[in-house]
Amino acid sequence: MVEIIEGGVTTPQGFKAAGVHSGVKYRALDLGMLYSEVPATAFVGYTSNAVKSAPVQVMMRENSQKLSAVVINSGNANALTGRRGIEDAMAMKQAAAAELNLDPREVGVMSTGLIGRFMDMHKVRYGISRAAKELDEGREADGLLAEAIMTTDTLKKECAVRVRLKDGTLVYIGAISKGSGMIAPHLKVLHGTTLSLVTTDAALSPRFKGAWQEILDDTMNMVSVDGDQSTNDTCIMLANGKARGGFADDDPAFREALEMVMAKIAKMIAIDGEGATKLIEVQVTGAETKEDARLAAKKIINSPLVKSAIFGSDPNYGRIMMALGNSGCRFNLEDVHLTIKGGDMEVPILDSGAPVFQEERAVEVVRMAMDNKEVVIAVDLGIGSESATGWGCDLTYDYVRINAEYAS
Amino acid sequence: MVEIIEGGVTTPQGFKAAGVHSGVKYRALDLGMLYSEVPATAFVGYTSNAVKSAPVQVMMRENSQKLSAVVINSGNANALTGRRGIEDAMAMKQAAAAELNLDPREVGVMSTGLIGRFMDMHKVRYGISRAAKELDEGREADGLLAEAIMTTDTLKKECAVRVRLKDGTLVYIGAISKGSGMIAPHLKVLHGTTLSLVTTDAALSPRFKGAWQEILDDTMNMVSVDGDQSTNDTCIMLANGKARGGFADDDPAFREALEMVMAKIAKMIAIDGEGATKLIEVQVTGAETKEDARLAAKKIINSPLVKSAIFGSDPNYGRIMMALGNSGCRFNLEDVHLTIKGGDMEVPILDSGAPVFQEERAVEVVRMAMDNKEVVIAVDLGIGSESATGWGCDLTYDYVRINAEYAS
Numbered sequence: 001m002v003e004i005i006e007g008g009v010t011t012p013q014g015f016k017a018a019g020v021h022s023g024v025k026y027r028a029l030d031l032g033m034l035y036s037e038v039p040a041t042a043f044v045g046y047t048s049n050a051v052k053s054a055p056v057q058v059m060m061r062e063n064s065q066k067l068s069a070v071v072i073n074s075g076n077a078n079a080l081t082g083r084r085g086i087e088d089a090m091a092m093k094q095a096a097a098a099e100l101n102l103d104p105r106e107v108g109v110m111s112t113g114l115i116g117r118f119m120d121m122h123k124v125r126y127g128i129s130r131a132a133k134e135l136d137e138g139r140e141a142d143g144l145l146a147e148a149i150m151t152t153d154t155l156k157k158e159c160a161v162r163v164r165l166k167d168g169t170l171v172y173i174g175a176i177s178k179g180s181g182m183i184a185p186h187l188k189v190l191h192g193t194t195l196s197l198v199t200t201d202a203a204l205s206p207r208f209k210g211a212w213q214e215i216l217d218d219t220m221n222m223v224s225v226d227g228d229q230s231t232n233d234t235c236i237m238l239a240n241g242k243a244r245g246g247f248a249d250d251d252p253a254f255r256e257a258l259e260m261v262m263a264k265i266a267k268m269i270a271i272d273g274e275g276a277t278k279l280i281e282v283q284v285t286g287a288e289t290k291e292d293a294r295l296a297a298k299k300i301i302n303s304p305l306v307k308s309a310i311f312g313s314d315p316n317y318g319r320i321m322m323a324l325g326n327s328g329c330r331f332n333l334e335d336v337h338l339t340i341k342g343g344d345m346e347v348p349i350l351d352s353g354a355p356v357f358q359e360e361r362a363v364e365v366v367r368m369a370m371d372n373k374e375v376v377i378a379v380d381l382g383i384g385s386e387s388a389t390g391w392g393c394d395l396t397y398d399y400v401r402i403n404a405e406y407a408s
Numbered sequence: 409m410v411e412i413i414e415g416g417v418t419t420p421q422g423f424k425a426a427g428v429h430s431g432v433k434y435r436a437l438d439l440g441m442l443y444s445e446v447p448a449t450a451f452v453g454y455t456s457n458a459v460k461s462a463p464v465q466v467m468m469r470e471n472s473q474k475l476s477a478v479v480i481n482s483g484n485a486n487a488l489t490g491r492r493g494i495e496d497a498m499a500m501k502q503a504a505a506a507e508l509n510l511d512p513r514e515v516g517v518m519s520t521g522l523i524g525r526f527m528d529m530h531k532v533r534y535g536i537s538r539a540a541k542e543l544d545e546g547r548e549a550d551g552l553l554a555e556a557i558m559t560t561d562t563l564k565k566e567c568a569v570r571v572r573l574k575d576g577t578l579v580y581i582g583a584i585s586k587g588s589g590m591i592a593p594h595l596k597v598l599h600g601t602t603l604s605l606v607t608t609d610a611a612l613s614p615r616f617k618g619a620w621q622e623i624l625d626d627t628m629n630m631v632s633v634d635g636d637q638s639t640n641d642t643c644i645m646l647a648n649g650k651a652r653g654g655f656a657d658d659d660p661a662f663r664e665a666l667e668m669v670m671a672k673i674a675k676m677i678a679i680d681g682e683g684a685t686k687l688i689e690v691q692v693t694g695a696e697t698k699e700d701a702r703l704a705a706k707k708i709i710n711s712p713l714v715k716s717a718i719f720g721s722d723p724n725y726g727r728i729m730m731a732l733g734n735s736g737c738r739f740n741l742e743d744v745h746l747t748i749k750g751g752d753m754e755v756p757i758l759d760s761g762a763p764v765f766q767e768e769r770a771v772e773v774v775r776m777a778m779d780n781k782e783v784v785i786a787v788d789l790g791i792g793s794e795s796a797t798g799w800g801c802d803l804t805y806d807y808v809r810i811n812a813e814y815a816s
Contacts, residue, residue: 051741080761080762116729321487322637322638325457325459404722
């Protein structure tokens with residue numbers, strides 16, 4: 001039984017967090033730190049964009065299996081910064097390691113913000129030094145770290161769960177995430193888009209890596225705000241074993257709990273998509289393969305036409321089928337069922353590939369279903385048993401405004 | 409020597425056109441017809457979306473090598489209309505054939521408009537009958553047909569050229585096109601997104617099909633307004649041989665002329681993208697393969713973040729590199745040169761993968777280059793000799809408005 005609780009990254013035992021203002025940003029918190037009292041087994045997913053930020057390059061090269069801390073700045077992505085960027089990312093690790101009495105290899109680094117600008121290392125060093133002194137546990141510390149990594153985010157994204165393992169151990173999982181635009185993660189273990197930190201006091205062995213990738217593929221990798229994958233995406237999970245049980249690698253309850261946490265932060269990212277007014281959930285069922293189901297869900301969630309139709313509650317469902325047809329997913333139109341759900345309404349649109357209705361009044365019903373904060377597009381392909389769910393948001397005037405004015 | 413002239417689809421000899429109001433739309437012209445006095449060799453490209461409209465399905469099944477007429481309606485896409493849609497598309501061909509004394513197989517059919525609504529065949533039949541009677545040549549007829557096929561288009565898209573072949577024959581090529589949203593054509597010969605009609609009085613043999621696909625790939629298939637490929641895209645070229653020369657299949661001047669016409673209508677579609685205020689041209693050079701160059705150009709032209717940055721003249725060029733990194737195109741960051749051009753300005757941004765400048769004043773120069781009606785993004789990958797050019801437009805408030813309100 002997984003229990004959702006009020007909490008964040010320091011809810012699991014042995015973790016501390018901090019978030020401070022270093023000066024990279026004009027006023028907001030811009031430098032965060034996560035610390036584990038004991039070295040934690042690290043699981044990381046990185047962006048698969050061929051243009052990778054300096055911190056991603058450094059982390060991938062070192063490929064540390066154990067991490068005791070992670071240092072994160074917002075306001076500057078340290079991407080497209082060449083040799084100097086690599087040196088700055090290394091220097092961030094070194095500065096944090098010196099403050100915390102660690103080997104630099106035990107320190108992870110993440111950056112988010114503008115691309116193509118050199119880091120102001122004077123400010124960053126000052127921030128690292130302050131953050132190390134302010135490390136603490138509890139809800140205030142959780143919140144400061146969550147805030148320090150935000151860019152165009154409007155919501156702090158954090159959650160926590162508690163679950164009892166087979167062997168009786170009570171373990172906690174906490175998570176924070178940032179990400180609002182430039183979001184279509186495609187995180188590959190060792191070769192991500194949002195910045196996410198997941199902590200747990202469960203013990204995990206490196207063998208858990210396969211399960212970690214599967215969970216990323218079903219959760220973080222199914223979120224899309226604009227289809228644009230960042231140069232900086234990184235998702236780090238630290239498992240420090242402080243709950244003192246055996247390895248939770250194969251414990252179904254642990255996996256269920258982790259999936260729940262990851263799906264929850266994935267949804268939070270979609271809800272807080274730049275300019276978003278609605279959460280769109282695309283449920284694809286009846287696919288021949290899992291890959292087909294994912295392709296279809298992602299193509300629909302990424303279509304600017306589908307996204308703007310939902311913003312305006314415009315019952316132009318043909319666009320959903322247009323996107324499905326472009327996805328590369330295998331299906332026969334005559335087998336497809338399409339339903340749109342919103343609020344308490346569930347409106348069948350296509351039955352075996354044919355439109356259920358034609359009358360203008362019926363179209364109004366679709367409009368009413370779409371006129372909700374959460375709109376579900378359910379596509380049953382009717383030819384197999386595989387499924388996938390994707391999360392995204394509507395395309396609005398505010399998305400355009402935010403992204404036409406970001407650097408200025 | 410290719411000469412651009414004032415003209416349209418009836419500029420080549422032996423073609424007539426009409427555009428009428430049938431009533432499918434409330435007021436605007438909504439039914440068009442093109443007619444060739446003699447059967448013309450037909451070259452067609454269709455959408456590669458797996459969900460194909462009824463007219464596309466019918467045309468692909470019949471695969472006529474010769475066409476004497478094309479009937480086109482706007483206001484209703486006749487897509488997602490099942491069995492009844494197929495019958496309606498067939499009936500459109502039959503009605504036009506009866507009016508024009510042709511075999512229905514000699515009549516092409518195209519539809520554009522809302523998806524998922526049955527055709528009002530009573531109105532369509534009336535329109536076909538009127539259009540057949542009003543067929544005419546000259547600039548007025550050209551313009552009526554161009555207008556009848558428009559949906560959210562704000563500009564009539566037509567052009568014409570004249571070229572003298574090796575054998576001395578003077579031939580004409582004319583073209584019209586429509587398309588504003590749901591545009592990312594990927595037209596495959598015999599297996600398209602905008603509706604385009606190209607006419608020529610040159611003689612072409614069916615062997616020209618390979619060249620036709622190459623030209624489509626370099627022109628129509630490099631336009632993207634929103635990355636969403638329609639269910640209806642069709643591009644038809646009719647070559648009726650009325651200029652009386654030999655086959656122009658291998659004539660370099662003919663090919664150059666056709667490429668010029670196709671590139672011109674491709675650019676017109678991009679300029680008239682829904683809500684567009686700027687034309688974006690992406691020039692990728694130095695690629696290892698043509699396919700790589702196309703992948704890169706299309707990914708950049710499709711990025712919502714790049715498109716909204718250009719709308720706002722926001723010098724956030726990191727987004728261009730982000731899109732390049734997501735394209736799947738092979739490159740090494742250290743070899744990449746990036747230049748942004750607008751008006752008389754040509755601003756180098758990245759030199760061998762490193763930013764050329766950091767100062768805020770320099771960033772202002774990029775903003776000034778972007779503050780033009782036509783913005784060129786030039787990416788030299790520096791590892792090969794292949795190149796491709798893509799055309800698109802900025803992402804604006806009006807794109808969102810148009811697509812949030814289309815059906816209503």
